[in-house]
Amino acid sequence: xxxxxxxxxxxxxxxxxxxxxxxxxxxxxxxxxxxxxxxxxxxxxxxxxxxxxxxxxxxxxxxxxxxxxxxxxxxxxxxxxxxxxxxxxxxxxxxxxxxxxxxxxxxxxxxxxxxxxxxxxxxxxxxxxxxxxxxxxxxxxxxxxxxxxxxxxxxxxxxxxxxxxxxxxxxxxxxxxxxxxxxxxxxxxxxxxxxxxxxxxxxxxxx
Amino acid sequence: xxxxxxxxxxxxxxxxxxxxxxxxxxxxxxxxxxxxxxxxxxxxxxxxxxxxxxxxxxxxxxxxxxxxxxxxxxxxxxxxxxxxxxxxxxxxxxxxxxxxxxxxxxxxxxxxxxxxxxxxxxxxxxxxxxxxxxxxxxxxxxxxxxxxxxxxxxxxxxxxxxxxxxxxxxxxxxxxxxxxxxxxxxxxxxxxxxxxxxxx
Amino acid sequence: xxxxxxxxxxxxxxxxxxxxxxxxxxxxxxxxxxxxxxxxxxxxxxxxxxxxxxxxxxxxxxxxxxxxxxxxxxxxxxxxxxxxxxxxxxxxxxxxxxxxxxxxxxxxxxxxxxxxxxxxxxxxxxxxxxxxxxxxxxxxxxxxxxxxxxxxxxxxxxxxxxxxxxxxxxxxxxxxxxxxxxxxxxxxxxxxxxxxxxxxxxxxxxxxxxxxxxxxxxxxxxxxxxxxxxxxxxxxxxxxxxxxxxxxxxxxxxxxxxxxxxxxxxxxxxxxxxxxxxxxxxxxxxxxxxxxxxxxxxxxxxxxxxxxxxxxxxxxxxxxx
Numbered sequence: 001x002x003x004x005x006x007x008x009x010x011x012x013x014x015x016x017x018x019x020x021x022x023x024x025x026x027x028x029x030x031x032x033x034x035x036x037x038x039x040x041x042x043x044x045x046x047x048x049x050x051x052x053x054x055x056x057x058x059x060x061x062x063x064x065x066x067x068x069x070x071x072x073x074x075x076x077x078x079x080x081x082x083x084x085x086x087x088x089x090x091x092x093x094x095x096x097x098x099x100x101x102x103x104x105x106x107x108x109x110x111x112x113x114x115x116x117x118x119x120x121x122x123x124x125x126x127x128x129x130x131x132x133x134x135x136x137x138x139x140x141x142x143x144x145x146x147x148x149x150x151x152x153x154x155x156x157x158x159x160x161x162x163x164x165x166x167x168x169x170x171x172x173x174x175x176x177x178x179x180x181x182x183x184x185x186x187x188x189x190x191x192x193x194x195x196x197x198x199x200x201x202x203x204x205x206x207x
Numbered sequence: 208x209x210x211x212x213x214x215x216x217x218x219x220x221x222x223x224x225x226x227x228x229x230x231x232x233x234x235x236x237x238x239x240x241x242x243x244x245x246x247x248x249x250x251x252x253x254x255x256x257x258x259x260x261x262x263x264x265x266x267x268x269x270x271x272x273x274x275x276x277x278x279x280x281x282x283x284x285x286x287x288x289x290x291x292x293x294x295x296x297x298x299x300x301x302x303x304x305x306x307x308x309x310x311x312x313x314x315x316x317x318x319x320x321x322x323x324x325x326x327x328x329x330x331x332x333x334x335x336x337x338x339x340x341x342x343x344x345x346x347x348x349x350x351x352x353x354x355x356x357x358x359x360x361x362x363x364x365x366x367x368x369x370x371x372x373x374x375x376x377x378x379x380x381x382x383x384x385x386x387x388x389x390x391x392x393x394x395x396x397x398x399x400x401x402x403x404x405x406x407x
Numbered sequence: 408x409x410x411x412x413x414x415x416x417x418x419x420x421x422x423x424x425x426x427x428x429x430x431x432x433x434x435x436x437x438x439x440x441x442x443x444x445x446x447x448x449x450x451x452x453x454x455x456x457x458x459x460x461x462x463x464x465x466x467x468x469x470x471x472x473x474x475x476x477x478x479x480x481x482x483x484x485x486x487x488x489x490x491x492x493x494x495x496x497x498x499x500x501x502x503x504x505x506x507x508x509x510x511x512x513x514x515x516x517x518x519x520x521x522x523x524x525x526x527x528x529x530x531x532x533x534x535x536x537x538x539x540x541x542x543x544x545x546x547x548x549x550x551x552x553x554x555x556x557x558x559x560x561x562x563x564x565x566x567x568x569x570x571x572x573x574x575x576x577x578x579x580x581x582x583x584x585x586x587x588x589x590x591x592x593x594x595x596x597x598x599x600x601x602x603x604x605x606x607x608x609x610x611x612x613x614x615x616x617x618x619x620x621x622x623x624x625x626x627x628x629x630x631x632x633x634x635x636x637x638x639x640x641x642x643x644x645x646x647x648x649x650x651x652x653x654x655x656x657x658x659x660x661x662x663x664x665x666x667x668x669x670x671x672x673x674x675x676x677x678x679x680x681x682x683x684x685x686x687x688x689x690x691x692x693x694x695x696x697x698x699x700x701x702x703x704x705x706x707x708x709x710x711x712x713x714x715x716x717x718x719x720x721x722x723x724x725x726x727x728x
Contacts, residue, residue, distance in 0.1 A: 002299075009300070018311070039308075041283060042305065052289070078249060100246060100250075101250060103214045117391035142377040145377065169336070174342070174347065177344045178348050187320065192313060203299050204295060205295075
């Protein structure tokens with residue numbers, strides 16, 4: 001029963017949504033309004049999952065004094081401090097909360113991903129090899145697209161940006177469409193499996 | 208030192224702490240990383256409270272006296288049992304309530320990802336480009352059909368699909384290089400411009 | 408002779424990655440502190456977004472929705488395009504709505520609005536409205552709800568006001584009026600708008616995406632499911648240029664330099680030349696100054712690929728011999 005009732009809810013509500021999509025009527029609109037107000041009321045509680053998971057992982061590390069456990073203290077203190085600052089002084093522009101975001105979270109978030117520029121340059125030098133004809137085609141297409149995006153491409157020859165645009169609009173488009181069709185059919189199949197109760201992994205383990 | 212300069216200095220300190228990982232893993236990087244995770248999560252709590260709990264739960268129940276909303280609110284609070292061994296099953300209720308909307312996803316995804324794409328792929332072949340797009344799409348789809356061995360003429364046809372995909376991956380790679388470089392440019396613009404004032 | 412050459416390539420192959428990192432840093436720092444003018448060519452998907460937004464100019468029964476679906480990690484690419492579009496809207500009296508569905512996007516959205524507002528006298532609730540952050544769990548219900556009634560779907564704005572009471576909403580009901588959605592994403596968020604808002608309600612959808620995502624979106628551009636796309640920093644640079652050439656075009660009127668917006672024209676665009684040093688506010692040219700560094704960095708990557716491959720083939724030849 002612990003699995004069957006939730007599955008029944010998905011199947012019943014899910015098929016009601018299928019009907020709602022195809023049959024626009026007052027009844028189906030009312031159903032949708034009801035669903036909206038309920039799902040909105042559920043939504044704030046989702047954040048609990050993230051907070052609990054972070055607390056459990058880090059407090060475990062601190063308790064067991066694993067190597068570098070001190071950094072888990074930093075994580076938990078930052079979490080509590082940021083939350084408290086937001087509740088005490090508010091979350092609007094000009095508050096300490098926003099200052100924290102702009103000068104702590106934002107620079108670090110932006111820098112984390114910018115490290116990839118160094119790694120991709122290193123990989124370009126050490127790993128991108130034209131080992132086969134297919135790899136050569138990939139590299140040539142990449143180089144043309146790279147040159148076509150920057151002003152110097154146009155300076156070298158007007159054909160470089162034109163060729164880059166052609167690559168993107170013709171062979172790239174065909175490739176991405178072929179893949180997208182597969183992905184699309186896969187999504188439909190997965191959704192149907194959920195609706196029919198075949199796919200159940202989202203329910204988690206246990207009884 | 209103005210307040211803005213101090214703020215920029217702190218932002219620059221955290222930026223450089225993350226960059227220090229390029230040399231090797233070190234306490235500055237570890238400290239910044241730990242703080243980043245905590246601040247990111249801590250940041251969401253008051254925001255969710257102010258912008259979703261108050262308008263979607265508190266106001267309907269306590270201001271508008273719509274007590275039906277107590278049911279989804281209680282259902283939402285069942286999320287806390289997600290990590291419990293014995294009561295974990297209770298957290299399935301808010302999850303399945305959100306999951307039900309996939310019912311709408313079936314016809315909509317079919318329309319957006321499959322039907323519209325197939326319709327455009329079958330446009331009259333009036334130029335070499337439309338022919339190439341058609342050829343590429345069909346050969347790639349055949350390539351992903353694994354129930355038939357890729358040998359003989361069929362193998363040659365699917366091989367055309369591989370060439371198209373290689374060009375597509377090349378285009379993605381070119382764009383990826385551009386993206387990664389852009390992110391670094393953003394950080395350097397901050398360090399050299401906002402912090403050191405070297406960019407005019 | 409040949410042996411010396413081989414040793415050189417061997418050494419090159421085994422080069423410490425930290426030297427490569429140093430070259431990368433220099434290739435970006437130098438073009439930024441020693442700026443030069445470079446011409447960004449404008450592509451059709453960017454032109455289409457510009458023209459669509461410009462066609463809403465001065466109309467109270469039209470609005471653009473900007474959805475911020477990214478965090479600070481991709482801000483370098485997406486923030487300049489957001490500021491450029493907001494500037495365009497404020498300059499041309501186009502009503503704007505902003506919304507986000509992830510907490511880290513919220514301050515970026517506020518920051519973009521603050522930045523773009525600086526030079527304009529626009530009023531919240533009248534010229535624009537910030538719907539604020541809504542949880543991701545109700546992304547889909549809101550996308551679908553907006554097809555029926557925007558005010559009902561979002562309920563309150565960022566300042567806690569009831570949206571239906573705001574002046575800006577007088578002539579705006581659903582996607583028929585809010586006729587363009589631009590999603591700024593580093594993920595597949597734009598697909599949700601295509602799948603639901605476009606397919607079900609026929610809304611016009613455009614994307615401002617990181618360059619990583621750009622190549623995947625070309626099928627949707629061809630089908631018209633996306634009316635336009637800004638791809639990475641280059642897309643932002645293109646839009647910045649369009650805003651400067653057309654929306655904030657300046658002319659001397661009675662001896663005073665005045666903003667005289669003009670309609671989009673390919674001919675004007677072809678002949679126009681904007682000196683970056685003439686633009687005083689650095690925020691308005693962030694993407695274009697960035698493109699200088701991007702040029703040098705792309706050349707550097709291509710040289711790296713070439714050097715790496717030369718070394719590989721020389722070594723391969725040596726081993727074969």
